[in-house]
Amino acid sequence: MSSDMQVFRLPDLGEGLTEAELVNWLVAVGDEVKVDQPIAEVETAKSMVEVPSPYAGTVAELHGQAGETLDVGKPLISIARAGAGSGSPAAAAPAALSSGIDASQAVEAAAETYRTEEKAGSGNVLIGYGTPGGATGGRTRPRKASVAVVDRVAEPVAVAEPVLEPSVAGTRIPGKLSAVISPLVRKMARDHGVSLDAIAGTGASGLIRRRDVEAAISAPEAPAAPAPSRVESPAAAEGALDGRTGLAVSARTPVRGVRKAVAANMTKSRSEIPEATVWVDVDATALLEMRAELKKRAPHDTPGLLAFIARFVTAGLKKYPALNTRFETAADGSQEIVGFEGINLGFAAQTDRGLVVPSVRNAHELSARELDAEIRRLTAVARDGKATPTELGSGTFTLNNYGVFGVDGSAAIINYPEVAMLGVGRIIDKPWVVNGELAVRKVTELTLAFDHRVCDGETAAGFLRYVADAIENPGGALADM
Structure with a gap:
């Protein structure tokens, strides 16, 4: 993959769920997007949420259509880096949130903590049923190449983007890269007017978790989301006959959400x-x-x-x-x-x-x-x-x-x-x-x-x-x- 192209994969939106329904796109190919700008509305279990972009740049490809069910970890959107093609490393580095910048092992430990808690049902999620502590039998995700980051970057460095796990891919902020792993936690803070700079994360290496943001909110509420438009599949074929009853099939409605x-x-x-x-x-x-x-x-x-x-x-x-x-x-x-x-x-x-x-x-x-x-x-x-x-x-x-x-x-x-x-x-x-x-x-x-x-x-x-x-x-x- 070109180092100028950033692929954001559908993250685990809560409780180790394996899929989500794409309700609506909020951007189109060719649009310029900013970090944390909502790019899509997705529904999983009983909640719906706007998914924010962890990257800045130009939308190159949308991986899915409204009404389609997407698997967690599959590509959601491809974004060309801001300033790509300018020949200036300094222009590309700030927009590349997953730039592969070297950092301490403590920060990687923070990311691993997030991954572990997400799998175990720690409550550090944004949407879903909630988390049944100690639940087993959920989705298993093999760990891929690890990524390390630092809080301060002395000089811009342009390197090929490493492969990330879906749960942490493209989820960090320039200037404070180790503070927040999840883009949904950042969005939760932004929607409630909470400054992340004022929060002391309780996770390893200062990782800010969902519970830290909730503690800073006097009356926590979920991010506002418009009512979804239901999409139903038409009959497989006009006049197709059902093999058991011999009757024509009038419609096939996917069981989801x-x-x-x-x-x-x-x-x-x-x-x-x-x-x-x-x-x-x-x-x-x-x-x-x-x-x-x-x-x-x-x-x-x-x-x-x-x-x-x-x-x-x-x-x-x-x-x-x-x-x-x-x-x-x-x-x-x-x-x-x-x-x-x-x-x-x-x-x-x-x-x-x-x-x-x-x-x-x-x-x-x-x-x-x-x-x-x-x-x-x-x-x-x-x-x-x-x-x-x-x-x-x-x-x-x-x-x-x-x-x-x-x-x-x-x-x-x-x-x-x-x-x-x-x-x-x-x-x-x-x-x-x-x-x-x-x-x-x-x-x-x-x-x-x-x-x-x-x-x-x-x-x-x-x-x-x-x-x-x-x-x-x-x-x-x-x-x-």
């Missing part, structure tokens, strides 16, 4: 979790009446019904903590039930891009009004495709309000790796016996799916009855919380 992530998670849940289900009908009349009274007093500051139920759920999980755990099997076959000192309450949110489950962190510390505000905020960012990995992948228990779809109940699939999910059906008028007399009441159905490995039916029924009683007598329940 959110749908692929949901399919993988649900399959894993069904194959690994021996789940059981318990349910109960609940008279929610008193809860609706209490909320209606609160709404008269504060029309614009009254929590929704889901927020009150969420408050009852967190109280119930404190009483029955076995349902707020995780079941783990180690490589040697040993098994553990992992408990948590706190509750991250997930809730299912339907979006244009598919079903996602953002979670309210430390939900047990929030009032119903605070839970309502956080649920509304997370629903908005999830539907905009801006939810962070932490918001999407840190739940310990899921609350699913499928009543909004007009159904009474559901045999839900547990949101792996959690061990339980509570579903709430629609609230409708039903005949109900009150003090020995028949009356019309507002009734809903609660359904609890639970992992039978972590508890027995007595625990599950106890939790479900606790939440049901709180809904039927909300005033007394809230007084005790």
